[in-house]
Amino acid sequence: MADNADWLAKRREDIIDPDRPIIDPHHHLWDFPGSRYMLDEVLADTGDGHNIRATVFVECTSMYRADGPEHLRPVGETEFINGIAAQSASGQYGETRIAAAIVGFADLALGDSVAETLESHVAHAPERFRGIRHASAYDDHPDIENAHTHPPKGLTDSAAFREGFARLAPMGLTFDAWLYHPQVPELTALARAFPDTTIIFDHFGGPLGVGPYKGKRAEIFEAWKPQVAELATCPNVVAKLGGINMTVNGFGWHKLETPPSSDDLVAATRDWYLHMIDIFGPSRCMFESNFPMDKVSGSYATHWNAFKKMAAPFSEAEKTDLFHDTAKRVYRLDV
Secondary structure: OOOOHHHHOOOOOOOOOOOOEEEEEEEOOEEEOOEEEOHHHHHHHHOOOOEEEEEEEEOOOOOOOOOOOHHHOOHHHHHHHHHHHHHHHOOOOOOOEEEEEEEEOOOHHHHHHHHHHHHHHHHHOOOOEEEEEOOOOOOOOOOOOOOOOOOOOOHHHOHHHHHHHOOOHHHOOEEEEOOOHHHHHHHHHHHHHOOOOOEEEOHHHOOOOOHHHOOOHHHHHHHHHHHHHHHHOOOOEEEEEOOOOOHHHOOOHHHOOOOOOHHHHHHHHHHHHHHHHHHHOHHHEEEOOOEOHHHHHOOHHHHHHHHHHHHOOOOHHHHHHHHHHHHHHHOOOOO
């Protein structure tokens, strides 16, 4: 991701409800060539005015081991993040606890043998490791970039994947699901097959807005609504509300001369958020930043202002769930 700090600086907003405690349940950390988002960078964002008490790190192929067995190389990411979490937990970097919970990657398509990878993740971060994300986001069209895990079509339906998936619940591990909107029924089938596994539905199921989906947002929204409503009938599924302002979603915010305001974000996405809260309920929903991916479309402060504006009609107890308690329960955080 290119550095867009100068562009982001063109938009500053007063912080809404600055004292409200927040757990950000979805962000990344990495140091890739030409793109750095490490402890200093995330703290600059979380310290931009909102009261971020803790965060959850979600896998992004960062700092995999360079050698050793292939199936254990992703454990390097957990080692790396656990070190950053320990830095944060020292208190020397402020009160926010970065990566208080860790969601890593394991190739569930390895079937039953994935147990060694899962056990290694837990062994390297026993106090923080909470679950796995094995992205299944796939589309046949060449203009759609598939997930960083290079999933095959129909990954979650495969016998090998499901054999590996069956290892999660006995270990008390959750599953974060990153997919594209045409795949929502596949996730519903998976949730019904494994009712004892907590599944976190990431980023609204990835509503696409580029390639063959460009200009079809209203049509996609109408098809998406009943599909996610069906998913919500699975009591083991909870939802993250965010991650809908990436370039793949097609809003094109990054092309504007000035970053969008929180009002702009609300006007464009409110219906998606309110539908999710309506069908899942606040106790099964949590706002997420998805930073730095959504940073392409606005600052951390602006995104959380937008969330607070969308949550304004809800009760105090419902807001507490949306901003803090759902994430605390799902990821078993002691904050």
